Amino acid sequence: MAVRVLIADDQTLVRGSFALLVGSAPGLTVVGEAADGVAAVELARREKPDVVLMDVRMPEMDGIEATRVLCSGVEGPRVLILTTFDLDSYVYAALRAGASGFLLKDTPPAELLQAIMVVAEGQALLSPSVTRRLIAEFARRPEPAQSPARELDGLTEREREVLVLVARGLSNVELSQSLRLSVATVKTHIGRLLSKLHARDRAQLVIVAYETGLVSPR
Numbered sequence: 001m002a003v004r005v006l007i008a009d010d011q012t013l014v015r016g017s018f019a020l021l022v023g024s025a026p027g028l029t030v031v032g033e034a035a036d037g038v039a040a041v042e043l044a045r046r047e048k049p050d051v052v053l054m055d056v057r058m059p060e061m062d063g064i065e066a067t068r069v070l071c072s073g074v075e076g077p078r079v080l081i082l083t084t085f086d087l088d089s090y091v092y093a094a095l096r097a098g099a100s101g102f103l104l105k106d107t108p109p110a111e112l113l114q115a116i117m118v119v120a121e122g123q124a125l126l127s128p129s130v131t132r133r134l135i136a137e138f139a140r141r142p143e144p145a146q147s148p149a150r151e152l153d154g155l156t157e158r159e160r161e162v163l164v165l166v167a168r169g170l171s172n173v174e175l176s177q178s179l180r181l182s183v184a185t186v187k188t189h190i191g192r193l194l195s196k197l198h199a200r201d202r203a204q205l206v207i208v209a210y211e212t213g214l215v216s217p218r
Helices: 012-023 037-047 063-070 088-097 109-120 128-139 157-167 172-179 183-196 202-211
Strands: 003-008 028-034 051-055 078-083 101-104
Touching (some): 012 028, 012 051, 012 109, 028 109, 051 063, 063 088, 088 202, 157 183, 157 202
Parallel strands (some): 003 028
16 A cells, blocks of 8 residues: 655645655655645645655744644654754754654655655654754753653663663664664564653654653763
């Protein structure tokens, strides 16, 4: 079954270009286009896309707020933020709102299409540069409590270990090699972390790890 994609961008030419690119790719189908955040939310609720390509700067409601609204529900779509502005504040705000990925609009077409598939599968798309900015954002914040928050109390020692490495940006294969576990076992641990911490994907796990003080950016 094709991945259903909604495109939200206030520029008609940009929106049309993305629609043409996504619509011509095998395994993807465009289910709608929106010119502002309010329209994006309404269209997403009606068409139930798997992934929303979301611009940040839009009228009526910006992409960050639209992402927050869409990701507040259990059955909400995955949101992939696309912007021409490579700003720290957008990265943190977008991921905190529930976005599963963050890409600049000059990303090569093949990488964009791959990103949509990655996000649709429930994975997070955090490039090394985005991860660095995210960590830098936490480094500017007040020191967390000395002991991790209570929400981590239900985790096993192995799950905490996996969470730390996820927050450091390791992939499943790298986790497997580091912990000497099979990739399948690593996926099982990550699945349990997502469930126990009520996280949508790896991006949210990274945020939980830093905000609870389990991992320090310093």
